[in-house]
Amino acid sequence: MSSNQQQVRVPFCPSAQPGMANCQVLGVLTECEEGPRLSYLNERLAVTDEVLAMAAPAKPTKVFRFAATCEESKCTHFDGHDCQLAERSFKLCRR
Numbered sequence: 001m002s003s004n005q006q007q008v009r010v011p012f013c014p015s016a017q018p019g020m021a022n023c024q025v026l027g028v029l030t031e032c033e034e035g036p037r038l039s040y041l042n043e044r045l046a047v048t049d050e051v052l053a054m055a056a057p058a059k060p061t062k063v064f065r066f067a068a069t070c071e072e073s074k075c076t077h078f079d080g081h082d083c084q085l086a087e088r089s090f091k092l093c094r095r
C-alpha cells in the first residue's frame with residue numbers, strides 16, 4: 001500500500017480547529033441575508049499564520065471552515081471506533 005492510499009484511510013475531521021494536525025482550509029464563510037453561507041475552496045489550502053491572519057479582525061473560526069486529521073481517542077466525540085459527531089450529522093442529513 002502506498003503512503004497516498006494510507007492517507008486516504010485516515011479520517012478527516014470536518015469540525016477541525018487551527019492547530020490540529022494537517023489542518024487545511026476547506027471553505028470560507030460569508031454573511032448573506034439568509035444567514036452564513038459556506039463557499040468551498042476548489043483546492044485545499046494549508047493553514048499558516050498568514051492564512052489565519054486574513055480573518056482579522058474576526059477569529060479564524062468565524063471566517064474559515066477547517067478540516068484536519070481526526071484526533072481519535074483525544075477527542076470526546078470518538079467512541080473508540082467512529083466519530084459520533086459525524087454519525088449524528090449524517091443522521092440529521094438523512095431526515
Ligand code: SF4
Pocket residue numbers: 011012013014015016069070071072075076077078082083084085086
Ligand atoms: S472524532 Fe473528533 S477529531 Fe475525529 S472527526 Fe470526530 S470530531 Fe473530529
